[in-house]
Amino acid sequence: MRGTWSRLLAHTGGLFWNLSADVGPGQPNLPDDVELVRFGYFLMKDNPKATGGPFAVLKPVLQQVTPTGAFDNALAAAIRTHQSLRGGTQDGRVSVAKDNQFNRGQYDGKHVWMVFPLNNTMIDMAPNIYPRIDLHPQSGPAVTAVVRKISYQGF
Numbered sequence: 001m002r003g004t005w006s007r008l009l010a011h012t013g014g015l016f017w018n019l020s021a022d023v024g025p026g027q028p029n030l031p032d033d034v035e036l037v038r039f040g041y042f043l044m045k046d047n048p049k050a051t052g053g054p055f056a057v058l059k060p061v062l063q064q065v066t067p068t069g070a071f072d073n074a075l076a077a078a079i080r081t082h083q084s085l086r087g088g089t090q091d092g093r094v095s096v097a098k099d100n101q102f103n104r105g106q107y108d109g110k111h112v113w114m115v116f117p118l119n120n121t122m123i124d125m126a127p128n129i130y131p132r133i134d135l136h137p138q139s140g141p142a143v144t145a146v147v148r149k150i151s152y153q154g155f
Contacts, residue, residue, distance in 0.1 A: 007150060015131045016097075016119040017147075024079060024093025029071040035140030037094050040118025041078045042067040042138060043125040050121050055085055068140040079114070087111060094118070 007018050021028035023037045044050045045062035061081045064074040080092050088111030089095075097113035122130050129135040134147035 007146060014123075016116060017122075017131065017133070018115055019094065019096045022093050022095045023071060023075075024091065025071075025076060027071075027093055031070070031140075031142035032146045034071050034075070035068060035143035037079075037115075037118060038065060038069065038075060039067050039133060039136075039139055039143060040115075040121055041065045041075070041082075044118070044121040047121045047124050049124055050117065058082060058085060067138040082114065082117075086114075086117075 007020060017036055019033045019036060021030050021033055023029055023033050041062050042065055045059055045065070051059040051062070058078075058081050061078050065078050066074070076092060079094055080090075083090050083092070094114045097115045122133055126133065126136050132147065132151060133139050134144040134151070139147070
C-alpha cells in the first residue's frame with residue numbers, strides 16, 4: 001500500500017484509480033495493483049460499451065479473468081488482446097498513468113493509459129458505488145484494503 005496518495009487521480013472532472021506500479025510480465029505485479037486490473041477486466045466482460053463492435057473479440061478472453069489472484073496467463077492474454085485492439089504501445093502491461101492537465105490522459109497524444117478504460121468500465125458497471133470499489137462483492141482483498149484506507153482518509 002505504498003504511495004496511496006497517488007492512487008487516486010482527478011481527471012476530466014472525475015476520480016480515477018491508478019496503479020502504484022505496472023502490471024504485466026516482468027513487472028512488480030503488486031497484489032493490489034493486479035487486483036485493480038483484474039477487477040476492471042472482470043467487469044469489462046459484461047460491459048457492452050467496452051466489448052461491442054470490433055472489441056467483441058475481447059469478450060471470450062475476458063471470460064477467463066477472475067477478480068482475484070496473482071498475475072497469470074489469463075490476465076496477460078486480456079491485456080495483450082486489449083492492447084492489440086486499442087493500438088498504441090504493445091508491451092503486454094498496464095502502466096501507471098502519468099496524468100497532467102496537458103495530456104488529457106494520453107501517453108502519446110492519441111492513446112489513453114489503459115487504466116482509464118478499466119476505470120470507465122468500473123463506472124459503467126458499478127455506478128452506485130464507484131469510486132468505492134471495495135463495496136463490490138467481487139473486489140479482491142488487496143485492492144479492497146487500499147480503497148478502504150484511502151476512503152477513511154477522505155477523498
